[in-house]
Amino acid sequence: MAHPKFMGPRKHRLYRGHRARSLNITEEELVEIRARERTFDGAYWRTAMKSFSMGMIIIRLFTKSFNKIGIIFVAFGMAMLGISVLRRKAAGDVFDQRKPFETSGFWVMMTTGVTTVAYVIMFILIMKLS
Amino acid sequence: MAETQLHPFDAESSYVVTNTMPTPPSPLTPGSITFQEASKNKESAAPVDSSNTGTTSILRNRSESKQPIAASSSNANVLPQSNVNTNSNASSTGATRSSLTRRISGPGGRYQTDEDENETPRWTTRVSNFLCKLYSEYSPSLTLENKGSIARDHLANERTYLAWLRTSLSLITVGVAVTQLFRLQTSGPDHANQLIRVSDMGRPLGGAFIALGLLFLWLGTSRYFHNQSVLSYGQFPASRGSVILATITILAILLACFVIVLLQGKSA
Numbered sequence: 001m002a003h004p005k006f007m008g009p010r011k012h013r014l015y016r017g018h019r020a021r022s023l024n025i026t027e028e029e030l031v032e033i034r035a036r037e038r039t040f041d042g043a044y045w046r047t048a049m050k051s052f053s054m055g056m057i058i059i060r061l062f063t064k065s066f067n068k069i070g071i072i073f074v075a076f077g078m079a080m081l082g083i084s085v086l087r088r089k090a091a092g093d094v095f096d097q098r099k100p101f102e103t104s105g106f107w108v109m110m111t112t113g114v115t116t117v118a119y120v121i122m123f124i125l126i127m128k129l130s
Numbered sequence: 131m132a133e134t135q136l137h138p139f140d141a142e143s144s145y146v147v148t149n150t151m152p153t154p155p156s157p158l159t160p161g162s163i164t165f166q167e168a169s170k171n172k173e174s175a176a177p178v179d180s181s182n183t184g185t186t187s188i189l190r191n192r193s194e195s196k197q198p199i200a201a202s203s204s205n206a207n208v209l210p211q212s213n214v215n216t217n218s219n220a221s222s223t224g225a226t227r228s229s230l231t232r233r234i235s236g237p238g239g240r241y242q243t244d245e246d247e248n249e250t251p252r253w254t255t256r257v258s259n260f261l262c263k264l265y266s267e268y269s270p271s272l273t274l275e276n277k278g279s280i281a282r283d284h285l286a287n288e289r290t291y292l293a294w295l296r297t298s299l300s301l302i303t304v305g306v307a308v309t310q311l312f313r314l315q316t317s318g319p320d321h322a323n324q325l326i327r328v329s330d331m332g333r334p335l336g337g338a339f340i341a342l343g344l345l346f347l348w349l350g351t352s353r354y355f356h357n358q359s360v361l362s363y364g365q366f367p368a369s370r371g372s373v374i375l376a377t378i379t380i381l382a383i384l385l386a387c388f389v390i391v392l393l394q395g396k397s398a
Contacts, residue, residue, distance in 0.1 A: 031282070032282065035282040038289060042289070043289045043292040050296060092276070092281070101275070103284045104271065104288050106270060107288075109270055112347060115347055120344075123337060126306065127333060
């Protein structure tokens, strides 16, 4: 049970003039919602979780000199999780198609920048191994 | 503006926005793949009238952020952006001082005067204004009219980019694992009469895998932006060169691994 402070505005939010409990979702909206779930719950979280698990494996299983690389993996996973949360917030409205849709070029640039930095650090760390 | 009172998404209302794109007379012949240089001369070839071409109208492009292109001829799509623009420009265009209704601090506050307009705003406001302007000028995102399957197409594009990202991530993982594996077997017979010391090949191989991951990441990114720019013209670029390049590089690095493992087996 969430705190009412956090439940408050969402409880009274109106979708197409209905509250969430009495809303009949049409087929088109369902398709849109599924597309968003595939993207934000599927693709983004999978990327973050893959990075997390690899970091865990590297830290636990590999030798001590690889610890820094594992930490980089975990940090990259956390960054991807944050980006996915922000991207989801910026994803726009399913129920009102009069609002314009904004493509995710900005977020792709962010992700590419973060990933490039992580890769370059990993490359340097691997090349510095004695 | 009378159309806005009727909500187009109520099922009972007289007209419902049909969720289908108008089928365009496509400029493409069905089998051909065209790679338009859309990203280079976007301004010159920007589709303004979307009713003829059947493509998406770009509402806010990078260079046209001040004046968004008017919506297409479909009357159902009343864009909120135009309302916002008229509201924000109302004070600067025709409003005299007596007709100013903007209060500074909520209801009961004093009205805005000329002094307030000339006064320099607080630094937080200036920073946020600057960031907003920067975003609207340089953001690579497009703002599109949300109709039909446009949102879904661009989300699918994003998913493909993330799949490329995951491929590159697994390449990086393989590189780290290869480095570790080759480091494990440093102790062995002496490498006196040997062409290469196999235990030294771990780091170059891992570095090559990481470089390959970087290459894959940038392939995915360039593919994404090419696709984003071309999708608003109603076309889809089939990725061919990037797939060939990825295949060749992966084959090369797998062959290198194979050769190194063979040399190791021969020396042991």
